[in-house]
Amino acid sequence: MNDMRPLERIVDTDNVKIAAKNVQVYYGDTHAIKDVDVDILANTVTAFIGPSGCGKSTFLRCINRMNDTIDIARIEGNILLDGEDIYDKRVDPVQLRARVGMVFQKPNPFPKSIYDNVAYGPKIHGLARNKAELDEIVEKALRRGAIWDEVKDRLHASGTGLSGGQQQRLCIARAVATEPEVLLMDEPCSALDPIATAQVEELIDELKETYSVVIVTHSMQQAARVSQKTAFFHLGNLVEYGDTGDIFNTPQDQRTESYITGRIG
Amino acid sequence: MTDATASGAAPERRHTSLMTADKGTRRRNAAEARFRAYGLAAIAVGLAALVILLVSILSQGLSSFRQAYVTLDVPLTAETLDPGGNRDPADIASVSTFGYSSIIRDAVLNTFRNAGIEIEGLSEDEARGIISPEASAQIRDRVLADPELIGQTVEIEVLANSWIDGYFKGRVTDRTAELNSNVSPAQIQLAQAMQDAGILNVHFNWAFITAPDASDNRPEAAGLGVAIIGSLYMMLIVLCLALPIGVAASIYLEEFAPQNWFTDVIEVNISNLAAVPSIVYGILGLAIFINFAGLPQSAPIVGGLVLTLMTLPTIIIATRASLKAVPPSIRDAALGIGASKMQSVFHHVLPLAMPGILTGTIIGLAQALGETAPLLLIGMVAFVRDYPAAPPDGFFDPASALPVQVYNWTQRADPAFVERASGAIIVLLVFLLIMNTLAIVLRRRFERRW
Numbered sequence: 001m002n003d004m005r006p007l008e009r010i011v012d013t014d015n016v017k018i019a020a021k022n023v024q025v026y027y028g029d030t031h032a033i034k035d036v037d038v039d040i041l042a043n044t045v046t047a048f049i050g051p052s053g054c055g056k057s058t059f060l061r062c063i064n065r066m067n068d069t070i071d072i073a074r075i076e077g078n079i080l081l082d083g084e085d086i087y088d089k090r091v092d093p094v095q096l097r098a099r100v101g102m103v104f105q106k107p108n109p110f111p112k113s114i115y116d117n118v119a120y121g122p123k124i125h126g127l128a129r130n131k132a133e134l135d136e137i138v139e140k141a142l143r144r145g146a147i148w149d150e151v152k153d154r155l156h157a158s159g160t161g162l163s164g165g166q167q168q169r170l171c172i173a174r175a176v177a178t179e180p181e182v183l184l185m186d187e188p189c190s191a192l193d194p195i196a197t198a199q200v201e202e203l204i205d206e207l208k209e210t211y212s213v214v215i216v217t218h219s220m221q222q223a224a225r226v227s228q229k230t231a232f233f234h235l236g237n238l239v240e241y242g243d244t245g246d247i248f249n250t251p252q253d254q255r256t257e258s259y260i261t262g263r264i265g
Numbered sequence: 266m267t268d269a270t271a272s273g274a275a276p277e278r279r280h281t282s283l284m285t286a287d288k289g290t291r292r293r294n295a296a297e298a299r300f301r302a303y304g305l306a307a308i309a310v311g312l313a314a315l316v317i318l319l320v321s322i323l324s325q326g327l328s329s330f331r332q333a334y335v336t337l338d339v340p341l342t343a344e345t346l347d348p349g350g351n352r353d354p355a356d357i358a359s360v361s362t363f364g365y366s367s368i369i370r371d372a373v374l375n376t377f378r379n380a381g382i383e384i385e386g387l388s389e390d391e392a393r394g395i396i397s398p399e400a401s402a403q404i405r406d407r408v409l410a411d412p413e414l415i416g417q418t419v420e421i422e423v424l425a426n427s428w429i430d431g432y433f434k435g436r437v438t439d440r441t442a443e444l445n446s447n448v449s450p451a452q453i454q455l456a457q458a459m460q461d462a463g464i465l466n467v468h469f470n471w472a473f474i475t476a477p478d479a480s481d482n483r484p485e486a487a488g489l490g491v492a493i494i495g496s497l498y499m500m501l502i503v504l505c506l507a508l509p510i511g512v513a514a515s516i517y518l519e520e521f522a523p524q525n526w527f528t529d530v531i532e533v534n535i536s537n538l539a540a541v542p543s544i545v546y547g548i549l550g551l552a553i554f555i556n557f558a559g560l561p562q563s564a565p566i567v568g569g570l571v572l573t574l575m576t577l578p579t580i581i582i583a584t585r586a587s588l589k590a591v592p593p594s595i596r597d598a599a600l601g602i603g604a605s606k607m608q609s610v611f612h613h614v615l616p617l618a619m620p621g622i623l624t625g626t627i628i629g630l631a632q633a634l635g636e637t638a639p640l641l642l643i644g645m646v647a648f649v650r651d652y653p654a655a656p657p658d659g660f661f662d663p664a665s666a667l668p669v670q671v672y673n674w675t676q677r678a679d680p681a682f683v684e685r686a687s688g689a690i691i692v693l694l695v696f697l698l699i700m701n702t703l704a705i706v707l708r709r710r711f712e713r714r715w
């Protein structure tokens with residue numbers, strides 16, 4: 001896969017990776033996402049910000065169809081990945097999720113060894129033909145997760161024995177190991193201390209070389225530090241979407257400005 | 266909390282010292298102390314009941330593992346045992362236990378003579394009464410196993426009569442023997458003399474565990490062999506049916522089934538089934554498996570099926586509870602890297618739920634092992650002396666079951682059967698103990714943290 005990286009880097013940065021059109025999400029009678037249109041670019045970090053309960057996680061989970069696991073959730077509209085509608089009847093969500101990886105708010109390593117945590121994805125997707133290749137994939141993923149040096153001597157120790165920050169980086173390595181094209185992160189740093197947060201942010205910055213990264217965050221500083229594009233959600237609406245610098249310096253909408261200056265939150 | 270010195274002048278509410286507990290705190294602490302006392306008392310009552318139960322069962326039942334045996338010098342005369350004289354096994358087998366009675370008489374007299382014991386004041390029959398009626402069968406078995414013995418005088422250890430056995434275990438005394446038509450004080454004295462002469466021994470009794478049941482007049486020969494095999498066969502059937510069916514049903518209900526009125530109804534019904542009295546399952550088994558499906562009565566297959574039905578709700582409830590206890594974040598993690606629902610369940614959720622599932626299964630099995638009522642209805646209470654064959658054919662042969670055997674023996678008149686019933690309970694308890702230990706060991710082995 002190494003040889004693909006230069007290829008992807010040449011890709012026009014304005015290339016739209018994910019296009020959402022008219023997305024509505026209902027939880028039973030609750031209308032959680034209203035009319036959201038957004039284009040997420042390849043090789044870009046896109047931040048979703050907004051007050052709690054405004055639907056950031058809900059929208060993020062639409063992108064890899066994790067909402068399918070919630071019985072009462074209903075989604076309307078289209079979300080295109082590379083021009084293909086992921087809600088088309090012919091799409092198998094399992095196949096989709098192999099291409100759109102996800103990192104959750106709370107670190108959730110499997111209660112297995114560090115090695116098995118990372119190797120699981122490649123194994124079920126048949127990415128390795130033998131043990132040596134698998135070892136290589138695991139090492140590469142752990143290096144990309146910026147955790148290799150800390151765990152290389154105890155790959156067969158339990159993943160749940162790591163510290164919170166290490167667990168989250170392990171989860172990122174696990175997501176990266178399946179070679180997704182998009183990486184969704186739902187408040188990946190909310191359970192971490194500042195040092196671990198800085199490590200993860202650095203990591204996100206590196207990951208955008210290869211992936212299109214979407215990160216939900218409640219920290220505006222974090223959004224400003226890591227993202228190139230920012231989307232502001234409010235009460236289920238996408239209020240404003242644009243370059244991160246523009247959103248923070250010259251917000252167009254009254255609500256965005258209030259949120260950024262700390263008046264709603 | 267430490268020393269509640271009642272302060273003379275009650276200080277202002279706000280400025281009470283931390284060194285003295287105020288009224289509310291004292292009340293709270295008193296309530297807590299009371300509650301702990303209740304708890305301790307409850308545990309003490311429970312433990313006391315357990316100790317009383319165990320002591321009474323052990324004191325009554327342990328003696329059934331020991332048995333009085335008489336070593337006879339048996340002259341195996343060829344004229345009686347092999348009239349044809351050609352050592353043909355079929356010929357030898359044609360002599361029934363009845364034909365051995367003269368042999369026994371000779372053997373008893375022979376033995377007393379050799380040991381130098383005088384039979385004073387006892388008829389020959391009374392002297393023979395010390396030996397169990399089972400003795401002829403024991404000698405016959407020995408001869409059939411080794412026809413070469415015919416024509417020799419062989420030392421054979423046979424069972425003593427249960428009343429004599431009872432004397433050595435303290436169940437029968439000189440005084441009770443006087444009032445008892447089955448045994449006389451003179452016989453007891455003779456038995457004592459035999460023990461002194463070394464031809465009567467009390468030792469461990471494997472036959473109690475391996476032998477089949479015996480008829481009313483020979484409790485000394487009754488054993489648990491058929492009941493243990495029957496119980497094991499049924500447990501095997503329950504394990505092989507209830508575990509996969511129960512786990513599959515739980516996984517479907519918990520992980521795949523949509524949440525709607527239909528699954529709600531199923532859920533309520535499963536909980537209700539767990540509370541259905543076990544005798545109802547017996548009636549069901551009688552109606553369906555025996556009357557409708559035509560399976561044989563008293564067979565482990567029917568008992569196993571009935572117990573499977575009874576155990577299923579227990580296993581399903583335990584399995585669903587342990588599946589529910591697996592954090593949803595584990596499922597999300599698996600789905601998030603592109604595992605299918607099935608992969609997430611079988612690779613991650615099920616292994617984590619395993620300790621709970623195993624514990625639930627073993628508890629269900631233990632329950633089934635001790636279940637009596639439904640088995641009575643499907644004919645497992647029958648008197649069975651033949652060992653069932655090896656599985657799978659043996660599943661269709663008549664057999665007994667441990668708890669039914671206990672029930673059966675307590676129904677019989679001879680007090681020796683009460684001792685044996687208690688002994689059977691001990692065996693049952695040992696099996697339950699082994700199963701529970703297994704549950705704990707498996708749980709320890711599989712337990713994981715997350």
Ligand SMILES: Nc1ncnc2c1ncn2[C@@H]1O[C@H](COP(=O)(O)OP(=O)(O)O)[C@@H](O)[C@H]1O
Nearest residue numbers: 027030032051052053054055056057058059070
């Ligand atoms: N599983 C669910 N069932 C019902 N309602 C939900 C569920 N998840 C989220 N919601 C509702 O959807 C809205 C958006 O939630 P969420 O996307 O989690 O917000 P955010 O991540 O921005 O804090 C909230 O009003 C929340 O109550």
Ligand SMILES: [Mg+2]
Nearest residue numbers: 056057058186
């Ligand atoms: Mg959220």
